[in-house]
Amino acid sequence: MNLYPMKLNAPCKDYIWGGNRLRNEYGKVSSAEKIAESWELSCHKDGESIIANGEFKGEALTDYIEKQGKEVLGDNCKRFENFPVLIKLIDAKDNLSVQVHPDNEYAMRVEGEYGKTEMWYIVDCDPGAELLYGFKHSISKEEFERRIGDNTLLEVLNNVPVHKGDVFFIKSGTLHAIGKGILIAEIQQNSNTTYRIYDYGRVGADGKPRQLHIKNAVEVTALTPPEYPTKAMGEVEQKDGYTVQLLSKCEYFRVNKVCVEEKCILEAGKASFNSVLVLDGQGEIDGVKLKKGESCFIPAGYGIYNFTGKAELIVTDIE
Secondary structure: OOOOOEEEEOOEEOOOOEEOHHHHOOOOOOOOOOEOEEEEEOEEOOEEOEEOOOOOOOOEHHHHHHHHOHHHHOHHHOOOOOOOEEEEEEEEOOOOOEEEOOOHHHHHHHOOOOOOOEEEEEEEEOOOOEEEEEEOOOOOHHHHHHHHHOOOHHHHEEEEEOOOOOEEEEOOOOOEEOOOOEEEEEEEEOOOOOEEEEOOOOEOOOOOEOOOOHHHHHHHOOOOOOOOOOOOOOOOEEOOOEEEEEEEEOOOOEEEEEEEOOEEEEEEOOOOOEEEEEEEEEEEEOOEEEEOOOEEEEOOOOEEEEEEEEEEEEEEEOO
């Protein structure tokens, strides 16, 4: 197998609520007027990562995996039929729709792909920014349907002020919405299934109201408050020249924040690939240069690698 750190070019999405921070501050390239999302690690049919260096330069990451075999994903990925995760940067200049994602059973049966459990790391936000995160209290399905119909749903949703560095774990079935003025790193299951429930009366590029998915949403939404703390799961651990903090983990992904002063030592063993996303600063992985807004896929079995530089990293693997 040909194993090396693969810098990735990210497909971008121009959803109506997006801004231009990803273009202006993170170097994303798109012909679209807005860049709402960049998909930093993606093997999804709706937008695939393209390898930017080495022998497989210009090829989709999906094609590399197909040629080299699933061993490059690691032993811990054998339980997944498809590539397990999708990693994004999201620039919400305006409010996103109130939405929900189904679990695996429902999504596979109805949509033919994985469900979507995700986590958010707040990279930056405007003063006073908020997001919606589940319900304030439990409600019945009848009340849920009534409030959707009479446009009073927002009255029972949980408004949460956000700050740079906050962490949110969004289990499938949790109603949520990113608020305006928030920049997020999102690590999620490899899925693009979203059920919109409320969209502030907005219209799409075709001038028509954007589609809502009320029936599906009613079937999959958990009508109780979220049970997860809105903070990192682990404490900051001081290493030799860098720190590591566990942000979130579940059966689908494990996410650490690594802050490097000069150099850190990481490992992509046989258990799992690593994804390294640079949120700030710059450096290199074994000669592959990376700067703010760039990401790298380290195949499983590559072994110990060094990040040299000064940077804030999001490192994702499968436990």
